[in-house]
Amino acid sequence: MASFSVRFLGCKVSHVDAHAVRERLLADGHHESDGGAEVAVVNTCCVTNEAVAKSRKEAARAARTHRRVYVTGCGANLAGDAFAGLPDNVVVVARRSEETAEFVAGDVGAIGCVQADARLDRVRAFVKVQDGCSFGCRFCVIPLVRGASRSRPADAVLGEIRRRVDQGHREVVLTGINLGCYRDRDADYRLPRLVREAGATPGLDRLRLSSIEINHVDEELVRVLRETPTATRHLHVPLQSGDDAVLRAMGRRYSTRTYLRRLEPLREDFNLTSDVIVGFPTEDEPAFENTLRVVREAGLTKVHVFPYSPRPGTGTAAEDPIPPPVKKGRSARLRAASHEACLTHWRSKIGREDLVLVDRPGRGYGDDYSPWLVPNSEPVGEVVAVRGAAVSEEGILAA
Ligand code: SF4
Secondary structure (H helix, E strand, O other): OOOOEEEEEOOHHHHHHHHHHHHHHHHOOOHOOOOOOOOEEEEEOOHHHHHHHHHHHHHHHHHHHHHHHEEEHHHHHHHOOOOOOOOOEEEEEEOOHHHHHHHHHHHHOOOOOOOOOOOOOOEEEEOOEEOOOOOOOOOOOHHHHHOOEEEHHHHHHHHHHHHHOOOOOOOEEEOOOOOOOEEEOOOEEEEEHHHHHHOOOOOOOOEEEEEOOHHOOHHHHHHHEEEEEEEEEEEOOEEEOOHHHHHHHHHHOOOOOHHHHHHHHHHOOOOEEEEEEEEOOOOOOOHHHHHHHHHHHOEEEEEEEEEOOOOOOOOOOOOOOOOOHHHHHHHHHHHHHHHHHHHHHOOOOOEEEEEEEEEEEEEEEEOOOEEEEEEOOOOOEEEEEEEEEEEOOOEEEEE
């Protein structure tokens, strides 16, 4: 039996993959330890150069304090051997996510007799329903490191959701790399049917989608979200750019007109958040101004801003003409616009009631994923009724 620790960097899918390794090691009888563990698993991210550098640093740090370190996830699968030169006790596991837990468990040495029922280490349970992507956005390394789109069988997903609810999770987040591509052909499920049935899980308070491409935000999905009482009034819909020429150069599959039209029916009562890449090779100042305009017109609140960095093996790997200070300046302007939009949205909650899932002492998120500041005495993991009293820089203050 070995003691182990698991860390992840990056997105919700990385979190789910890290948890799959953790759960497998626990099931094999190994035990988790914060300090002094023999084995470390570092599930890495490669979405930007900075993410790879952080991942490498984390692996190097773990190598100093653990007997064996497994580097897993997107970074491990990245072309160019980003983890070369690390000490000999580091094992880079360049495998598909479905094979990673099995490989690590086999290498650590399974004893295979203990069936631990590992609770996720977060208040929300992230349930992966789909992995990989078959789209070809020219900047994106994900299809290269995660492979083509594939989905889990619906009965496995629904079973996991029931298990997470039984474990005490109040909220489930359906997670995938390209969630709208979800399809279980044998059982005839696409995402809307999965949402409807997942949302009806007895005991579940909230169902959230991690992120969805605009082309998958269709009438059927919107109708199901509205008809499912547990489905939250929040959608995260990547925009990437608000300029049509940049979107075409990125190889995205929509225009800004489509983006705005599809979100229009949701503007009134959904909190809409997004991702934007700033400083893409063909983005000039007018193109960036277009992005600011579309963010405003779409009614987006929180925008995750990613300064462009070329990724190895992608269509734009050799292109990076925008100077770093320009990227920095545009990023700051977009973040400021996003923060203003958040403040305006939060102010609309003053005097209104909401239900907040407390996920840390003194903090939590409302139904539409707006951040709330609640009294420290509110129990973590519970849903509490609140009323908006005021707004701070960090969220809505509960009365
Ligand atoms: S950015 Fe494009 S290629 Fe990358 S995961 Fe998203 S849809 Fe797929």
